[in-house]
Amino acid sequence: MTEEDRKTWQAVQDEVRRCISQRIWKPGELIPHEAELAQQFGCARATVNRALRGLAEAGLLDRRRKAGTRVTLNPVRRAEFSIPVIREEIEGKGQRYDYKIFLREMRVPPPDVQARLQLSGGISILYLQTLYTADNLPYAFETRWINSNAVPDVLSADFRSLSPNEWLVREVPFDGGDFTVSALTATEKEAGVLGCSQGASLLALDRTTQHDGQIITSVRLAFHPGYRMHTRL
Amino acid sequence: MTEEDRKTWQAVQDEVRRCISQRIWKPGELIPHEAELAQQFGCARATVNRALRGLAEAGLLDRRRKAGTRVTLNPVRRAEFSIPVIREEIEGKGQRYDYKIFLREMRVPPPDVQARLQLSGGISILYLQTLYTADNLPYAFETRWINSNAVPDVLSADFRSLSPNEWLVREVPFDGGDFTVSALTATEKEAGVLGCSQGASLLALDRTTQHDGQIITSVRLAFHPGYRMHTRL
DNA sequence: GAGTGGTCTAGACCACGTT
């Protein structure tokens, strides 16, 4: 552990990272407390705290009052994915983004969607099917339910220049939701619009969005075969 | 904006969150600068900074020096998944975790794996096939390549009480890697061990792990049909 | 009870990017 004359929290963090990565501090081991490290690094305790807090958030350290700070035993626990904002994703590859709305009607959702949207039976809401394309090739097929009772404005929305997704992001505030990734087997319908064979394996993202306790929308995106979500650790 | 007598950064953060969620501050809009908010909340600027930094990391705010702080236009961009540590995942559901190693041999990897592991051709390394089970039902099928040149100890490892994954986590330090999620179509082999039909859609996680510039291991997990990754936003 | 991390403060200076 060399004595650097740096005092930025980043420098401290890098040094601590090195100690962990090189197993100078081994998994499960207690590391020196903040005051001690502050003295070693020649900086304020707050600076050390800033550095260690970041590493704890990243999952590399376990910190508990009185118990001290330990190197996490099983350090890989989280992966952060950027959620595809389809237009950006496509345009980011230099391809031409477009979308086509196949279906737009009021409909009574099936029981599972009713449950997800916390609706009672028999109420019909807005249902949309949209295909996103990149350079005119099918990219993802979106089926979306919008709780039009909670968002009445959506009924008069024009989705010509703004996709349903972007319209919602722009017009309707939200404060939570959930997100599921799964593999699905292409139905005849999905195969048809995505131009793949029926039975193909597709990556599916299901998402619900809520605001102030109400569920606003429930959407499934089925991506073209070969689509991948990627991230660095 | 009510004047609270709280001064914790969490309280400030909650209040700012409320202003965003209720569109008191609209997407794209400039919000008051730190000094002003500090005065409004009756706290130090550092406290406001702490609160806003958190929201910026969460993707709700865009902050730039001199330009000030704005409400993000497209706030949903990241989702954090906890990476499945299979044993914990299974035991967490109250099920019995077990695994069985089907194959363990030295083998020359195919070209794509060679590339991923940054190996030159003709070198044989350790190859493992493992099935993880929950209550004796197939859970996930793992195919793993381990760069046994970088980790010679692995050749004498006994994987009876510790799965290859857990052995590596325990014995080999690492400092990076990457992570891919995709949908795959079950091959005959995968269908056989997972007890599903050939051609079924499976969620696949591919991961490489590196340390000090070297790629240590490349692993693919193919989960049983119906498996989902879930997270809240 | 006592040791450790968690947070707040008031002030200061710096880094950056808009102007």
Add this chain to the structure above:
DNA sequence: ACGTGGTCTAGACCACTCT
């Protein structure tokens, strides 16, 4: 040039939790 966020400090008190 100047306004804004980014960071550092030294000290203080608090909150948790282990013993």
